[in-house]
Amino acid sequence: MTTRTSRSPRWPWVLLAISAAVAVTAAMVVGPDAVQGQLSRILYVHVPSAWLAFTAFGVTMLMSAMYLWKRDLAWDRRAHASAEIGVVFTGLAIGLGMIWAKPTWGVWWTWDARLTLTAIMFFVYLGYLALRRTTDDLEARAKRAAILGVLAVVQVPLVHFSVVWWRTLHQPPTLIKPEGIDMDASMFVTLMVSLAAFTTAYVAMMYKRVELARLEDELLVAERSTDGPVAGAAVSTPSIDGGA
């Protein structure tokens, strides 16, 4: 009754190993920024992780919408996988932002609009993951998570807009922003290489995480059908009275 899950492919990991090696080398040898000095090298991990965090959540929204349309659990598993990876990259981006902020501005945290929004997103999707833990009914879980995934679509732009408007009134943008770095061609190329390596990491993780989601679903089904009276696709057997 349980279809053996095929293992996710190996090629993304090979590609990741190569691209990560190239990206780290490039990030270490490229010339330092005139203003930021060696610290500018943090750019090559901070910006890609922030970018991927938002991409991952975007994928979650798309997959949620696909689930609501098609009602196929495969879309739900992709939404789930992407959300979890997104939360990890969001945490990474926030952590790296802090590591960059401390030597640059002397504080771990600034109320930059983008940083604030990232932190809020972190909690929105933490809530999404928590919601998924509240029921074992695959369909109900998928539907509820998808509705929250789409609710985030409509609400997050409002959060973004309100935060940006709030900060523009309260904080004149005097600080050096990461994206304020005057980027020459070699830095830009390095950033792109790094972005490619991070995206490869995302793809490789997606394959693995979707495989895990599939296994977990199979496990739930298997555990349910061994104690339930009506097995998934099993040959029906005469029921013993009170067998439930």
Place this chain on the structure above:
Amino acid sequence: MTVPDTLVELSDVAVSAGSTTILRDVDFTVSSGEAVGVFGANGAGKTTLLRLIATLVRPSSGSGSILGAALNTSDVIDVRPAIGYVGHLPGLLPELTLIENLQLHAKLQRRDPEHARSALASVGLGGAADRLAERCSHGMQRRTEFAKVLMAGPKLLLLDEPHSALDQDAVDLVDALVERTVGAGGAAVLVSHDRPSVNAVATRTVEIADGQLR
């Protein structure tokens, strides 16, 4: 509304929740004037079958119609007021009194709530009308459910374990309700694990096991 001759028609219907199949290969027809008893062990799919007929569960495959409205379409909303469903557990709001529960139901169906008190009296709860539902016994709550059905006068009566938690008076009342509905050209489906109690009123019986009728 006009009642079609065939009140329930299910053909090759399956119901699954998640990846578990609860009902499958269900072919089931109930005609006007019938009271069908459905027997089966706990977990055989009785309650799901009843909720399927009550349009509360969607079939995952197959087709069917209830009171002439095709399942899985929005037409079922129009026929719901003609369905009298009494589930295994009472569906009363605990913080409302018995009479308020009946009035709420009537108002939601846009019917006159005036007969609520006499309906309660006819199930022997005239004296408890203003008691909060949460302070009533399980049996009293079930009687109130039957009063709700009595007020609505449904064409299709769906009863889950109709005699559980009821004393003999109430059992007779339920049986009379079934006979009255069936006599008026309606139909009833009664599911139970307790064969003798339902045999008395059923005009026909079927068995359900492992989610299949036989």
Place this chain on the structure above:
Amino acid sequence: MPSAEQWNWVFLAYAFTYVVLVVFVASIAVRINAARQRLGADE
């Protein structure tokens, strides 16, 4: 800030990135193995 100290922060950032991503991938692998084992035990 002297260049050497800046390099320390850079290494901290890269080490942090490495640890977070490796721990996450490892957690997926561990969970996959656990699920496979339990599925195997069921059959």
Place this chain on the structure above:
Amino acid sequence: MTGFWAQVAVIARTELVRERRAGQVLWITIPFGAIAILLVPIAIGTDAPMLRRIGPGLFWMVVMLFGVLVAVRRSSLDTLPVRDQLALAGVDPAAAYVGRAAAAFVLLLAFEVVVGLAAVLVYDLGSGLLIAPATLLLAAAGLALLGTLAASIVSAGRDGSALVPLLVAPLSVPLLIGATQAHEAFELGRSSLGWVLMMVVTTVVLAIAGVLSAGPLQETG
């Protein structure tokens, strides 16, 4: 369409009758919010000018964090037998959602008024707080819609009540910013209109999202 609003009214009234009898918001949530207002000076100091300055922000924070509890309250409307009965009575899921949100709106307004009065007295706030009925109404409406939606999203699962505040808090940021900034703009003699409009947009968006997801959320399984 009259059927829809009649159902909304019946559901909202039923919810309020339930609340009047159970008294959960009146006797638990509102006093809890009021004591939160008292706890802050105990924690950070009783310097009057400082409390006057941060008071409005504290008030709104208490409304957002504790007001959520109004939406979290367990409703017997969520149990399966009751949902079955309501569905058979022909209740439109969207009408049930709007009705419950309307009841939560009324309860949240009461919460805001009591906690607001406590804040005005304890922090010696000027009239500014009470001159903003628009923000009070909009915050109550937005939070009621968001909280009711979040509560119905988690209602099927276990541990649901603990999860609702986590879902609501980050998504209520536009309401919090709108309310606090409108108040600040008002105090500084600037126009609060933009902030109020932002709250209106948020509320409308939440209402649409809630009504659209009511149907799919009601299907069981």
